[in-house]
Amino acid sequence: MHTFTTISALAFVLLAPSVLSGSTSAGGACSPNNTHVDTSTHKLVTECDDKTFCAASANGTAGTCAPRQCRRDEFPWGYGASDALPPLCDRGAFCPDNGGGCQGVRGAGDACEKNRDEQCAPPRDDVAAALASGQNFDGAVCLNSVCMWANVTLGQGCVVDDTTYVDTGPNGQQFGNRIVRHNCRTPQLYCDTNALQCFPTKLLGEGCAMDQECRSYNCVGSVCVDPPGMPHEVKAWQYAVSVTIVVISMAVTATMLVMIHQRVRLRQHRELRDYYYEQISLRQSMFALHRRAAAGGGLGGKKYRD
Ligand SMILES: *[C@@H]1O[C@H](CO)[C@@H](O)[C@H](O)[C@H]1NC(C)=O
Ligand SMILES: *[C@@H]1O[C@H](CO)[C@@H](O)[C@H](O)[C@H]1NC(C)=O
Ligand SMILES: *[C@@H]1O[C@H](CO)[C@@H](O)[C@H](O)[C@H]1NC(C)=O
Secondary structure (H helix, E strand, O other), X not given: OHHHHHHHHHHHHHHOOOOOOOOEOOOOEEOHHHOEEOOOOOOEEOOEOOOEEEEEOOOOOOEEEEEOOOEOOOOOOOOOOOOOOOOEOOOOEEXXXXXXXXXXXXXXXXXXXXXXXXXXXXXXXXXXXXXXXXXXXOOEEEEOOEXXXXXXXXXXXXXXXXXXXXXXOOOOOEEEEEEEEEOEOOOOEEEOOOOOEEEEOEOOOOEOOOHHHEOOXXXXXOEEOOOOOOOOOOOHHHHHHHHHHHHHHHHHHHHHHHHHHHHHHHHHHHHHHHHHHHHHHHHHHHHHHHHHHHHHHHHHHHHHHO
C-alpha cells in the first residue's frame, strides 16, 4: 500500500505536466467550447476534472461538469481506491473519450475518435477473422477519425493516419513518437506513406524506416527485428547439447560415486584382513607359549609339588 502510494505520487509528479484535464469538479460550470483535442498530445482537454465531463446545456453555450457515465479502462485515471467507478460499456457499444455515456459502435465511413478502433463495427465474423491483427480491432480501424476496415490488398490505394504524439518529459524536454496507421491488410501488408499503396511487409533482418513496414511491427536501427517480449526460441541442437551434457554429468557423477564406494570397501576389507592376520599370529604365538610352558612346566611342576 505504501509502495503504491509512493508510485502514484511519483506518477503524478511525472505525468502532471502532460495530464491536461481541468480542475472543475462535479456541479461546477464549464464551457463546452473549451473542450478540444490538444494539438501536440492529441488528448482530449476539458475544464472538468478526471471524474467528470463537460455536459453542454440545451442551448450549447454553457455547460456543467457532470459525473462520468462510463469508463474505458478497468482502472480509470483519477479515481481513488474507494471511489465508485462508472460502468464499462457492453459489447457493441463504446465509451467516448469524455466518458459521457455508452454509444453504439459506428459503421464504415462514420466518425470515430482518434485511435479508437473499437468505436468502429468490425465486419462479419468470417471476414473479421481474416482481417484481424494486433493493428486493428477485429479488422476495423479508425483512421483520421473515420471508421473503415483494414481490407486493402496488395498494390491498391490505402489511407494513412500519420500522427506524431509530442509529450513533455519530467525535465521539460519534448519527445515525439510518430505512429503511422493504415487500412492495408495486416500483418502481410503496409501502406507506403509516399505512394499510398499497399506493399508486402518486410521480414526479419530486412531494412525498414518505420515499425509498420515490418511483419513483426518492430523496426530497430533500420532493421526489422522480433517484437519485444517475444519468447526466445530454443533450437533442436541446443536441446541436444543440453541433454547430452546432463546425461554425461549424471554418468560421471555415478561413476565417481561407485569408485569412491569401491575404494572405501577395499580399505575396510584390507583393515579386516590385517586384523584377522594379527589375531591368527597372536593365537599362534600364544599356542607356542602354552606348548613351551607345558614342555618345561612338567619338571618345574614336580619341583613345586615336592
Ligand atoms: C461557443 O461557440 C459558439 C459557436 O461555435 C459561439 O456562438 C459561442 O459564443 C461560444 N461560446 C463561448 C462561451 O465562447
Ligand atoms: C443558455 O442556457 C443557459 C442556461 O442553461 C442560460 O443561462 C443562457 O442565458 C442561455 N443562452 C442563450 C444564448 O440562450
Ligand atoms: C473494404 O472495406 C470497406 C470499408 O472500409 C468496404 O466498404 C468494402 O466493401 C470492403 N471491401 C471488400 C472487398 O470487402
